[in-house]
Amino acid sequence: MEHVVIIxxxxxxxxxxxxxxxLSDKRITLISAETDYFFSRTALMYVYMGHMKFEHTxxxxxxxxxKNNINLLxxxxxxxxxxxxxxxxxxxxxxxxxxxxxxxxxxPNKFGWPGQDLKGVQGLYSKQDLDNLEEYAPNKEVCKRAxxxxxxxxxxxxxxxxxxxxxxxxxxxxxxxxxxxVLPDGESTMINEHILEHHIDLRLSTNLKAIIDDGNGKVKxxxxxxxxxxxxxxxVGLTAGVTPNINFLEDSTIETGKGVKVNRLLETSCNDIYAxxxxxxxxxxxxxxxxxxxxxxxxxxxxETVAQTICGNPTEYKPGHWFNSAKFLDIEYQTYGWVFxxxxxxxxxxxxxWRHPNEKVCIxxxxxxxxxxxxxxxxxxIRMRHEIFxxxxxxSKDVDYVLSHLADANFDPEFYxxxxxxxxxxxxxxxxxxxxxxxxxxxxxxxxx
Amino acid sequence: MSNYDRSMALTGQPPVSLSTNQKLATLVGMFxxxxxxxxxxxxxxxxxxxxxxxxxxSIFSGTIWFAWDAYLDKAPGIKNDGVWFKSxxxxxxxxxxxxxxxxxxxxxxxxFPEYLGLVKDGDNKGVIAxxxxxxxxxxxNPASQWFVYGTLYTVAILxxxxxxxxxxxHNKYERIRxxxxxxxxxxxxxxxxxxMARLNGSSVLNGGSLPYYDLKNIWPLNYxxxxxxxxxxxxxxxxxxxxxxxxxxxxxxIITPILTYRFGKRWYCSWVCGCGGLAETVxxxxxxxxxxxxxxxxxxxxxxxxxxxxxxxxxxxxIYSYLGNDTSKYWLTxxxxxxxxxxxxxxxxxxxxxxxxxxxxxxxKYGAVGYFVIIMSLVAFHFLSGEGQxxxxxxxxxxxxxxxxxxxxxxxVIGTGFYPIFGxxxxxxxxxxxxxxxxxxxxxxxxxxxxxxxxQCISCGNCSTYCEMGIDVRAYAQKGENIVxxxxxxxxxxxxxxxxxxxxxxxxxxxxxIDSNQVLLGNDVDLMKLxxxx
Numbered sequence: 009m010e011h012v013v014i015i016x017x018x019x020x021x022x023x024x025x026x027x028x029x030x031l032s033d034k035r036i037t038l039i040s041a042e043t044d045y046f047f048s049r050t051a052l053m054y055v056y057m058g059h060m061k062f063e064h065t066x067x068x069x070x071x072x073x074x075k076n077n078i079n080l081l082x083x084x085x086x087x088x089x090x091x092x093x094x095x096x097x098x099x100x101x102x103x104x105x106x107x108x109x110x111x112x113x114x115x116p117n118k119f120g121w122p123g124q125d126l127k128g129v130q131g132l133y134s135k136q137d138l139d140n141l142e143e144y145a146p147n148k149e150v151c152k153r154a155x156x157x158x159x160x161x162x163x164x165x166x167x168x169x170x171x172x173x174x175x176x177x178x179x180x181x182x183x184x185x186x187x188x189x190v191l192p193d194g195e196s197t198m199i200n201e202h203i204l205e206h207h208i209d210l211r212l213s214t215n216l217k218a219i220i221d222d223g224n225g226k227v228k229x230x231x232x233x234x235x236x237x238x239x240x241x242x243x244v245g246l247t248a249g250v251t252p253n254i255n256f257l258e259d260s261t262i263e264t265g266k267g268v269k270v271n272r273l274l275e276t277s278c279n280d281i282y283a284x285x286x287x288x289x290x291x292x293x294x295x296x297x298x299x300x301x302x303x304x305x306x307x308x309x310x311x312e313t314v315a316q317t318i319c320g321n322p323t324e325y326k327p328g329h330w331f332n333s334a335k336f337l338d339i340e341y342q343t344y345g346w347v348f349x350x351x352x353x354x355x356x357x358x359x360x361x362w363r364h365p366n367e368k369v370c371i372x373x374x375x376x377x378x379x380x381x382x383x384x385x386x387x388x389x390i391r392m393r394h395e396i397f398x399x400x401x402x403x404s405k406d407v408d409y410v411l412s413h414l415a416d417a418n419f420d421p422e423f424y425x426x427x428x429x430x431x432x433x434x435x436x437x438x439x440x441x442x443x444x445x446x447x448x449x450x451x452x453x454x455x456x457x
Numbered sequence: 458m459s460n461y462d463r464s465m466a467l468t469g470q471p472p473v474s475l476s477t478n479q480k481l482a483t484l485v486g487m488f489x490x491x492x493x494x495x496x497x498x499x500x501x502x503x504x505x506x507x508x509x510x511x512x513x514x515s516i517f518s519g520t521i522w523f524a525w526d527a528y529l530d531k532a533p534g535i536k537n538d539g540v541w542f543k544s545x546x547x548x549x550x551x552x553x554x555x556x557x558x559x560x561x562x563x564x565x566x567x568x569f570p571e572y573l574g575l576v577k578d579g580d581n582k583g584v585i586a587x588x589x590x591x592x593x594x595x596x597x598n599p600a601s602q603w604f605v606y607g608t609l610y611t612v613a614i615l616x617x618x619x620x621x622x623x624x625x626x627h628n629k630y631e632r633i634r635x636x637x638x639x640x641x642x643x644x645x646x647x648x649x650x651x652x653m654a655r656l657n658g659s660s661v662l663n664g665g666s667l668p669y670y671d672l673k674n675i676w677p678l679n680y681x682x683x684x685x686x687x688x689x690x691x692x693x694x695x696x697x698x699x700x701x702x703x704x705x706x707x708x709x710x711i712i713t714p715i716l717t718y719r720f721g722k723r724w725y726c727s728w729v730c731g732c733g734g735l736a737e738t739v740x741x742x743x744x745x746x747x748x749x750x751x752x753x754x755x756x757x758x759x760x761x762x763x764x765x766x767x768x769x770x771x772x773x774x775x776i777y778s779y780l781g782n783d784t785s786k787y788w789l790t791x792x793x794x795x796x797x798x799x800x801x802x803x804x805x806x807x808x809x810x811x812x813x814x815x816x817x818x819x820x821x822k823y824g825a826v827g828y829f830v831i832i833m834s835l836v837a838f839h840f841l842s843g844e845g846q847x848x849x850x851x852x853x854x855x856x857x858x859x860x861x862x863x864x865x866x867x868x869x870v871i872g873t874g875f876y877p878i879f880g881x882x883x884x885x886x887x888x889x890x891x892x893x894x895x896x897x898x899x900x901x902x903x904x905x906x907x908x909x910x911x912x913q914c915i916s917c918g919n920c921s922t923y924c925e926m927g928i929d930v931r932a933y934a935q936k937g938e939n940i941v942x943x944x945x946x947x948x949x950x951x952x953x954x955x956x957x958x959x960x961x962x963x964x965x966x967x968x969x970x971i972d973s974n975q976v977l978l979g980n981d982v983d984l985m986k987l988x989x990x991x
Contacts, residue, residue, distance in 0.1 A: 051917035054917065058473075058537070059535075060918060066918075067932070174471035305912055331912065335956040391910070450966065454965060
């Protein structure tokens with residue numbers, strides 16, 4: 009029987025394993041040196057904050073794997089012998105494979121800062137990172153101040169985590185406003201305000217120069233590039249993005265760039281070897297997407313796709329319309345389609361922005377300047393229905409249609425305050441229009457005619 | 458794992474540590490409880506009205522002071538920091554202490570009310586005597602252990618309801634729902650029945666007297682509603698009594714199915730019901746303790762449906778035992794009643810099997826077993842029963858057994874006493890026959906579902922962790938499936954704690970409500986067709 013080996017038991021690897029099992033009775037081995045069982049990486053923050061125990065982050069009960077005949081192996085792969093189809097395992101016997109899926113995910117970026125490998129300096133990605141965080145920042149006595157370097161999604165999560173234990177946090181952000189490489193200005197400004205509301209010492213346009221050793225190999229303080237200020241701290245979080253975790257492939261013949269190079273079938277340069285998830289790099293970017301996509305959903309989608317290919321049904325990775333979501337402290341964020349920040353905004357993209365006068369709620373819609381075709385939406389503090397936006401994007405609706413039917417897309421819990429009227433009023437005044445906000449229609453939402 | 462300090466000290470690290478305000482508030486609340494405890498040990502308080510007021514308002518204000526300090530200086534949002542570090546909410550020592558204390562209270566309440574000061578003939582003593590002035594003011598009668606319990610129950614729902622309102626002040630669904638349970642407890646469970654008691658013997662009731670009747674308490678939760686003594690009192694109380702009796706019958710057979718069809722069983726379980734009201738307010742800190750394993754789900758289905766079979770048989774037996782055989786005296790006789798019950802059950806069974814068979818799948822045979830057991834028992838009633846007894850037992854024995862095992866031990870001692878150990882909905886999930894019947898309707902014939910928002914789920918597990926009914930919500934959400942489960946009480950917390958806006962409770966069209974296909978959006982449409990090929 010064909011033996012499929014998957015390196016990495018994150019969402020990509022596990023999705024692949026589950027779908028291969030659905031489609032076939034191939035032998036499946038899932039290798040990980042991180043944890044015995046699959047857990048949701050995105051939920052690690054809730055373990056530190058005491059919302060959940062670690063076992064709650066595991067989507068499947070422990071019996072699931074045996075019942076579905078998916079073999080789990082806790083081991084570290086050191087090399088891939090492509091010629092002989094053999095994996096070298098640290099301190100253990102080799103594992104041979106017929107088909108190999110590389111799904112090893114990412115690791116936190118380190119940009120060569122002095123002191124970046126000291127104790128108490130780390131990213132937040134793996135289970136081990138969580139364990140180390142508990143060691144170096146268990147409470148505000150042991151950790152009198154924490155510094156976070158890098159203003160992105162993980163950075164703000166780490167800040168929220170540390171604040172839940174009352175640990176003072178200084179947040180160094182290279183950009184002039186939080187995550188404004190991605191978010192339009194209005195939204196980025198609102199998040200800046202919200203960060204301050206949570207008593208986080210936010211330092212914009214500020215870079216890390218060096219991390220100082222206390223003489224025992226542990227962090228004592230950091231130096232700030234712009235001011236030369238020395239900031240005493242017991243913990244430094246490095247959250248300036250991630251990079252594919254593929255060091256173990258250095259000696260193999262598999263072609264790599266930033267990540268493992270793959271074609272649309274998720275095949276690497278070597279026969280019978282595939283790469284999916286964070287560690288895969290598309291040879292040709294798909295649409296507006298980046299060649300390496302370190303996102304939960306794309307990992308899952310690639311796992312589903314590669315399972316089809318491996319089970320004899322060659323299928324191209326064809327992600328649909330872009331979507332994503334996050335939570336900035338108390339503010340939920342969702343995005344559908346493309347809305348660009350200042351950086352990299354195409355010249356044809358126009359935007360409409362609305363913000364509530366006193367609540368932390370706002371949206372930005374993007375549309376084509378000439379055709380007025382709807383291109384995407386960012387929402388903060390309002391939940392939207394994925395299915396509806398997916399449909400509108402597929403049907404190339406224009407921005408007027410989207411705004412007047414916004415109530416159909418609302419996904420907030422029942423009885424929540426509605427903002428559509430106020431949003432449409434602002435749009436009318438911005439663009440000299442005379443739109444009316446239409447009432448929510450169950451018929452339209454569920455497509456009954 | 459987490460080497461977070463789990464010491465017992467109330468002065469631990471944030472987010473567990475108590476502020477000065479919270480310590481004082483705890484003292485105030487404890488003082489109120491201590492007054493009641495002293496009264497229970499027969500310390501005679503001179504001015505009962507004054508001391509009862511002091512005790513109840515200490516408990517009330519201690520609780521809301523604590524909550525005020527915990528939530529009001531924080532930004533609105535999810536407040537679950539440290540839930541699994543706190544001893545009380547993570548089955549730590551305080552959790553066990555609270556569990557044992559509550560369990561002890563229920564055992565005394567149900568089986569040894571004399572220790573609370575209940576005196577059958579003569580003046581009450583102890584803590585029950587302390588409640589006499591309030592009871593007399595409301596109903597004109599001296600207090601009983603049930604009046605003491607009802608008062609404390611109401612105070613608890615109101616005080617912890619306010620706590621819950623502050624905790625979820627950003628969430629309007631939670632706020633409205635909580636105000637609803639607070640209202641129904643205070644008005645329907647507490648004040649109205651007490652005032653109704655004042656009518657007893659009056660001309661409005663033709664000189665009859667109504668049984669104690671919490672109008673929102675519907676059979677089979679209110680398993681004693683159709684017992685002989687209650688029917689006699691209803692019938693003896695003129696038009697009002699008859700109207701109430703008819704209302705009791707209509708509640709389960711007409712009102713309940715209509716409301717459940719439109720809104721799901723939440724209209725009752727998390728908006729109206731008293732058990733639900735306590736679980737959602739006092740029990741809220743313990744919701745994460747429910748067991749999410751598949752094994753627990755199997756146990757749940759067997760146990761709760763067995764209770765339904767039990768309560769149906771018991772009620773049938775009880776009614777059967779007081780009916781006569783002579784049609785000339787009363788139109789409803791023993792045989793016609795049995796035939797009526799059998800016809801109704803058969804109609805429900807046939808309807809489910811014919812119209813819903815593709816949704817029932819393997820559960821169908823369990824349903825068939827339950828149905829078969831009941832029908833056979835009914836036949837046995839007819840042939841093997843004599844006067845005052847059904848089958849081999851006296852109907853009274855059956856009733857007492859149910860009342861002891863289900864009414865007292867399950868719903869009280871285990872259901873509430875074990876909040877801090879098994880979570881706050883043990884009774885509702887494993888024991889309540891009303892919840893099972895509503896759940897059956899919700900699963901098969903209701904517009905209610907929890908919609909999953911396309912492909913946005915990140916499998917974090919907050920929804921499953923905080924589901925008080927032990928539903929593994931994530932298992933559905935991560936596949937893009939809607940959640941349509943008979944046990945869901947619609948509390949809305951899964952939707953509230955979701956960090957990605959994936960879940961929405963809503964009433965929508967029946968078509969496409971249960972879609973067992975994987976409907977993950979984001980992937981190419983052709984692929985989803987392949988994934989769903991069976």
